[in-house]
Amino acid sequence: xxxxxxxxxxxxxxxxxxxxxxxxxxxxxxxxxxxxxxxxxxxxxxxxxxxxxxxxxxxxxxxxxxxxxxxxxxxxxxxxxxxxxxxxxxxxxxxxxxxxxxxxxxxxxxxxxxxxxxxxxxxxxxxxxxxxxxxxxxxxxxxxxxxxxxxxxxxxxxxxxxxxxxxxxxxxxxxxxxxxxxxxxxxxxxxxxxxxxxxxxxxxxxxxxxxxxxxxxxxxxxxxxxxxxxxxxxxxxxxxxxxxxxxxxxxxxxxxxxxxxxxxxxxxxxxxxxxxxxxxxxxxxxxxxxxxxxxxxxxxxxxxxxxxxxxxxxxxxxxxxxxxxxxxxxxxxxxxxxxxxxxxxxxxxxxxxxxxxxxxxxxxxxxxxxxxxxxxxxxxxxxxxxxxxxxxxxxxxxxxxxxx
Numbered sequence: 001x002x003x004x005x006x007x008x009x010x011x012x013x014x015x016x017x018x019x020x021x022x023x024x025x026x027x028x029x030x031x032x033x034x035x036x037x038x039x040x041x042x043x044x045x046x047x048x049x050x051x052x053x054x055x056x057x058x059x060x061x062x063x064x065x066x067x068x069x070x071x072x073x074x075x076x077x078x079x080x081x082x083x084x085x086x087x088x089x090x091x092x093x094x095x096x097x098x099x100x101x102x103x104x105x106x107x108x109x110x111x112x113x114x115x116x117x118x119x120x121x122x123x124x125x126x127x128x129x130x131x132x133x134x135x136x137x138x139x140x141x142x143x144x145x146x147x148x149x150x151x152x153x154x155x156x157x158x159x160x161x162x163x164x165x166x167x168x169x170x171x172x173x174x175x176x177x178x179x180x181x182x183x184x185x186x187x188x189x190x191x192x193x194x195x196x197x198x199x200x201x202x203x204x205x206x207x208x209x210x211x212x213x214x215x216x217x218x219x220x221x222x223x224x225x226x227x228x229x230x231x232x233x234x235x236x237x238x239x240x241x242x243x244x245x246x247x248x249x250x251x252x253x254x255x256x257x258x259x260x261x262x263x264x265x266x267x268x269x270x271x272x273x274x275x276x277x278x279x280x281x282x283x284x285x286x287x288x289x290x291x292x293x294x295x296x297x298x299x300x301x302x303x304x305x306x307x308x309x310x311x312x313x314x315x316x317x318x319x320x321x322x323x324x325x326x327x328x329x330x331x332x333x334x335x336x337x338x339x340x341x342x343x344x345x346x347x348x349x350x351x352x353x354x355x356x357x358x359x360x361x362x363x364x365x366x367x368x369x370x371x372x373x374x375x376x377x378x379x380x381x382x383x384x385x386x387x388x389x390x391x392x393x394x395x396x397x398x399x400x401x402x403x404x
Contacts, residue, residue, distance in 0.1 A: 009170045010236050011163065012067035012310075017385055020309050021077060023321050024061045027285075028074065029081035030328045031057070033089070034289050034343065037335065041090045041151045042178070048149055049157040049176035051232040052296035053288075059302035060288050062309055062316045066234045066300065068170030071161045072097050075147045086111075090152040094126075101130075101146035101160075108148065115152050122150060125177070129158050133173045140164050141171045234299075240313040240370065244300035247362035253283045253304075253353045254369065255360060271345050274327070277317070277380060279349070281305040281324045286350035307373070307382070314373035315382030315389040 016024070035044050047053045058070030061077070079093040086092040092111050095104035105123045112119030126148045134143045141162030150156040158175035235244065257280035271279070284305035287295060300313075306321050307314040331342035375392045382389030 009068040009071075009172060009234055010066065010238075011168045011170050012064055012069040014069075014385065016063075016069075016073045016309065019318070019383065020062055020316060021073070023318075023325065024063070024073065024077040025081040026325050027061055027321070027328075028057075028078050029085070030325060030332065031285065031289055032078070032082060032091075033085075033332055034328065036089060036091075037332070037343075038289070038347075041153070042155055044091060045149060045151060045155055045157040045176060046178065048159060049174045050293060050296070051172065051174055052299065053293065054159065054172075054174070055232060055234070055299035056296040056302040057288055059299050059308075060284055060305045062303075062306040062321065064238075064308050064310055064312065065240065065303040066238070068161065068172070071159065071170070071172050072145055075145070075159055079147070092150055092152075094148040094150065095146045097145045101143070104146060104148050108150070111150065117150070117152070117154050122148070122154075122156065125156065126158070129173075129175050130160065133160060133162065140166065232299075238310070238312050240300045240303065240366070242366045244298065245366065246298045246301060247364075247366065248357055248360055249295070249298070249353075250301050250304065250366070250369075251362040251364055252357040252360040254280065254364075256349070256353050256356050257283055271327075271342075271349070274323075277376075278320050278323045278327075281317075281320050282327065282346055283349050283353055285324055285328070286346045287353070290347050290350050304369075304373075307377075309385050311374075311384040311386065313370045315377045315384045317377060317380030317382050319381040 032044055035047065047057070054074070055065075055070060058074045059065040061074060063070045063073055075093065076096065079096065082089060082091055082093055092107075094107035094111070095101045104126050108122045108126060109119045111117070112122060126146070130143060130146055133141075141164050143160055143162040145159075145161040147159045148156060149158070154177075156177045159172065160175075161170055161172045163170050258276045271282070274282070284302050288302065303313055306324070307316045309316060327342070328346065331340075331346060334340070335343050374389075377389035378391050
């Protein structure tokens with residue numbers, strides 16, 4: 001049996017606090033808007049259909065870097081932020097968790113009437129992807145979340161998630177209309193979830209004979225399509241370890257933010273006055289916006305932008321988070337007026353990190369980086385679901401990074 005790709009997603013309980021949810025909506029909306037401006041709505045759909053990018057996106061928003069909670073929280077925050085701008089963005093998010101998922105057909109019908117889309121076709125697609133992941137793939141997971149993201153050109157992506165009936169882990173499924181040629185033979189762009197060994201998967205190529213027999217009963221035939229899926233494997237441990245991140249990429253970013261001065265880079269003059277800690281967050285946000293697909297295979301690295309609500313790897317630095325949002329939003333506003341230099345500077349920040357990586361040799365302790373972030377968290381309004389960060393005793397000088 002050929003597997004489409006799986007990943008472990010530990011199930012985390014608890015509610016996202018309002019102070020974080022509001023910021024997730026603001027930053028998520030801003031990131032999506034910049035992607036729309038630079039790459040278009042189809043690129044937003046493609047990103048959402050990529051399990052690696054989606055997990056990195058959730059981490060940069062301050063969610064737990066490895067848990068299943070990213071799915072419900074990110075999609076809920078995006079729906080809240082994007083749907084009021086549906087007309088200008090050309091994007092709309094239907095469905096949601098639990099009962100909200102059952103409202104998807106009605107939402108799609110209303111949206112199609114407003115936008116002149118094929119409502120019947122979109123509803124059929126929504127129902128089919130749910131049926132495939134809930135019934136055709138019998139892997140022990142029952143769907144409890146279904147989000148259908150549709151563009152005004154009729155293209156769409158789907159993010160849906162199921163919970164295992166016995167062990168409480170979650171599996172996330174991604175779909176993208178660009179790649180759909182068959183709903184019944186390996187149609188996904190990615191599946192995330194815990195490995196359960198051999199499963200019944202009627203969409204697999206090796207199940208062609210089974211499908212042929214089933215379809216013969218109803219007088220139909222099955223299509224054939226072979227497609228490789230993305231594989232995202234998330235660990236069960238909550239803390240972030242050196243093995244969870246690409247140290248070369250993380251180290252180069254920290255070097256640019258901490259050891260280099262923006263004034264040394266002509267292209268970053270518009271970011272002059274932005275402190276090293278904010279540059280660190282902006283560099284990771286810029287990568288989420290402009291980074292190549294291959295750069296999201298270590299989602300944990302993106303939690304070094306705004307930490308995590310549970311304190312891993314460190315509390316969410318609210319003042320830094322707010323400054324990141326403000327800088328991007330001001331850049332968007334100026335771009336609409338014909339002045340795009342500020343957003344170009346944020347983009348250039350990512351390019352500088354890429355150039356630095358070519359020479360950077362990682363020789364640092366990631367646990368020391370985390371310890372410093374936790375030590376300084378109170379300075380940046382650090383907060384977790386357990387409360388505000390407090391000053392900690394310091395031991396020795398801070399970590400120094402160098403290219404060689």
